[in-house]
Amino acid sequence: MGIGKHQATKITAGSLLVALGIIYGDIGTSPLYTFKAIIGNRPISEILVLGGVSCVFWTLMLQTTIKYVWLTLKADNDGEGGIFSLYSLVRRYGKKMIIPTMLGAAALLADGIITPAVSVTSAVEGLEMIAILDGHLSVVPIVIAIISLVFFLQRFGTQTVGKAFGPIMAIWFSVLLFLGFQEIIIYPEVFKALNPYYAYALLTQYPHGFWLLGAVFLCTTGAEALYSDLGHCGRGNIRITWGFVKTCLVVNYLGQAAWLLHQGETYLDGKNPFFEMMPSWFLLPGILIATFAAIVASQALISGSFTLINEAINLNFWQRVTVKQPSDTKGQIYIPSVNNMLWIGCTLVILYFQTSSKMEAAYGLAITLAMMTTTMLLSYFLLYKLKWNKTLVFLLLLTFAVIELSFFVANIVKFQEGGYITVIVGGLFFAVMYISFYGRKINNRYTNFVDLGRHAARITQLSDDASVPKMVTHLIYLSKADNRGQIEERIIESIFSKRPKRADVYWFFHINRANTPYTLDYDVTELVDDKVIKNRAEYRLQDTAKDGTLFPDHHR
Known part of the structure; x- marks a missing residue:
C-alpha cells in the first residue's frame, strides 16, 4: 500500500531562477576575493596578472565545468547529489572507500563554515571605500547580523529562499558581466591570458x-x-x-586583470580590484548588490550541508536528528540542529579572524580533500556504473588527481595561517561519523535476530492466559529487523520476562525514512490473525503536525 506525492524538478524560467539563487552563491561571489588574494602584496606584472587569470580560467574549465558540471552531475542517486550520494552508488564496488568518504564529507562541512564568513565580510568591507563611512564603520557586527538572518530564514525552506535570492543573483551576474566588459574594452589584449601558456609560465617561471x-x-x-x-x-x-x-565569471576575472594592467600602480596596497574598477557613481549600489550576493553564498553552503547530513543519516553515518520538509519539492529539506551548528561556527570564525584577508588565508585547505575523495568515487562510478573504457577513466582520474594534488600541496601553507581551525573542526565531524557508523555496526553485531513465527504460538498462548495480569490491549515494539519474519531476540525475552507482558494484540514495527516527501508505503504481515502482527513502513512527510501526529493537517 502507499501514499505518495512527488514533484519532479522541471526546467522552467522559474526553476532556472531558483537554481541561480541556491546553487551559485559560493562560486559566484569568488571574484570578490580571488584576484585580490592572487596579487596580494606582490608587484603587479604581466606574468603575474595574465598568469593568474589564465590559471583561474583553466581551473573553472577543467575542475568546475568538466569534472563537476559534466561528469559528476551524472552521478545522481534518485535525484540527490553530494559525496554521500555518490558513495551510496558505488559502495558495492569500492568498499574500502568508506573512510575517505567520511573524511571528504567532514572536510567539506568544516571548510564550508568559512564560506559565509569570507563572502559576506568581503562584500561589507567594500563600504569602507565610501569616504563618509571610512573610520565610522564596524564590519564585524554587520556581518554577524547578516549571517544570523540567513540562518533564520532556513526554516521557511530553500525553495522560498531561492525564489527571493534568484533575482538578486541574476542582477549580480549581470553586474559581473558589465564591470568586466567595460575594462576589457580598454585593454582587449587581456584575452591572450586564455592561452594556457600563461598559466604554465606563472607556475614555473614566476618566483614561488x-x-x-x-x-x-x-x-x-x-x-x-x-x-x-x-x-x-x-x-x-x-x-x-x-x-x-x-x-x-570569466569576463569579470578578465576585467579585473585588464584593470590591473592599465591602472598604472605597482602595488595594490590593500585595494580590491573588484571594487576599484567600479565607476564612482555605481560604487554604493555595487557594494550593496555584492553584499546581497554574498548572502546567497551562505545559502549555497547551508543547503548543501543539509543535503550532506541527510544522506549521512540514510547511510548511518550520522545520528538520527530531526529532518523537516518545508515544501513539497523533492530535496527541499531543513535540519534545525545542523542549521544551529553552522550558525555558531560561522559566528565564531567571524569573531576570530575579523577581516576577509585573514579568512582568505585559511580558506580552501580542507575542501581539497573533499574534491580528491569525489574524484576517487567518481572513477568507480564511471567504471562500474556507466561502464566507461578503463583507459579513459584512468586518464581522467590521473588528470584530476594531478590538479587536485597540486592544489592540496599549495594549500598546505594555509595550515598555520588559520587552516588548522578547519582541520580541527573537520576532525570533529569525522569523529561523529566514524563513531555513529561503527558504533551501530558493533551494536548490530551483538543483536541476535530470531524467527518470529516460531514464537507466535507462545505469544498467542500468553495472550489467552487469563491467569497472567493484562498489561495493555495493544503492545507495540519498534524493531530493527527489516525482514518481515524476524525480530530481535531481546524483544522475545522482554515479552516472556519474569513479569510476562500480556496483551490482546502484539505489534512489531520496523520504520524507514523515505527520500520523497508525502510518502507512506507499508506492508502488514499477520502471523496470527488479530494477534501477532509485523508491520514495515517507509514514510516521509512534510512536517510533523502540531499535535505530534505524523500526518500534517491536509493529509489526515
Whole structure:
C-alpha cells in the first residue's frame, strides 16, 4: 500500500531562477576575493596578472565545468547529489572507500563554515571605500547580523529562499558581466591570458609561482557545493544556468586583470580590484548588490550541508536528528540542529579572524580533500556504473588527481595561517561519523535476530492466559529487523520476562525514512490473525503536525 506525492524538478524560467539563487552563491561571489588574494602584496606584472587569470580560467574549465558540471552531475542517486550520494552508488564496488568518504564529507562541512564568513565580510568591507563611512564603520557586527538572518530564514525552506535570492543573483551576474566588459574594452589584449601558456609560465617561471595555486583555488571552492545541491534544483537547471554563470565569471576575472594592467600602480596596497574598477557613481549600489550576493553564498553552503547530513543519516553515518520538509519539492529539506551548528561556527570564525584577508588565508585547505575523495568515487562510478573504457577513466582520474594534488600541496601553507581551525573542526565531524557508523555496526553485531513465527504460538498462548495480569490491549515494539519474519531476540525475552507482558494484540514495527516527501508505503504481515502482527513502513512527510501526529493537517 502507499501514499505518495512527488514533484519532479522541471526546467522552467522559474526553476532556472531558483537554481541561480541556491546553487551559485559560493562560486559566484569568488571574484570578490580571488584576484585580490592572487596579487596580494606582490608587484603587479604581466606574468603575474595574465598568469593568474589564465590559471583561474583553466581551473573553472577543467575542475568546475568538466569534472563537476559534466561528469559528476551524472552521478545522481534518485535525484540527490553530494559525496554521500555518490558513495551510496558505488559502495558495492569500492568498499574500502568508506573512510575517505567520511573524511571528504567532514572536510567539506568544516571548510564550508568559512564560506559565509569570507563572502559576506568581503562584500561589507567594500563600504569602507565610501569616504563618509571610512573610520565610522564596524564590519564585524554587520556581518554577524547578516549571517544570523540567513540562518533564520532556513526554516521557511530553500525553495522560498531561492525564489527571493534568484533575482538578486541574476542582477549580480549581470553586474559581473558589465564591470568586466567595460575594462576589457580598454585593454582587449587581456584575452591572450586564455592561452594556457600563461598559466604554465606563472607556475614555473614566476618566483614561488606554484604556491599561488592556493589563492587560485578560491575560484572553484563552490564546485563541491554545486554537486551537493543537485537534489534542490536538478541536473538540467544546473547545467543550463552554469553556461551563463561561467561566462559572467570569466569576463569579470578578465576585467579585473585588464584593470590591473592599465591602472598604472605597482602595488595594490590593500585595494580590491573588484571594487576599484567600479565607476564612482555605481560604487554604493555595487557594494550593496555584492553584499546581497554574498548572502546567497551562505545559502549555497547551508543547503548543501543539509543535503550532506541527510544522506549521512540514510547511510548511518550520522545520528538520527530531526529532518523537516518545508515544501513539497523533492530535496527541499531543513535540519534545525545542523542549521544551529553552522550558525555558531560561522559566528565564531567571524569573531576570530575579523577581516576577509585573514579568512582568505585559511580558506580552501580542507575542501581539497573533499574534491580528491569525489574524484576517487567518481572513477568507480564511471567504471562500474556507466561502464566507461578503463583507459579513459584512468586518464581522467590521473588528470584530476594531478590538479587536485597540486592544489592540496599549495594549500598546505594555509595550515598555520588559520587552516588548522578547519582541520580541527573537520576532525570533529569525522569523529561523529566514524563513531555513529561503527558504533551501530558493533551494536548490530551483538543483536541476535530470531524467527518470529516460531514464537507466535507462545505469544498467542500468553495472550489467552487469563491467569497472567493484562498489561495493555495493544503492545507495540519498534524493531530493527527489516525482514518481515524476524525480530530481535531481546524483544522475545522482554515479552516472556519474569513479569510476562500480556496483551490482546502484539505489534512489531520496523520504520524507514523515505527520500520523497508525502510518502507512506507499508506492508502488514499477520502471523496470527488479530494477534501477532509485523508491520514495515517507509514514510516521509512534510512536517510533523502540531499535535505530534505524523500526518500534517491536509493529509489526515
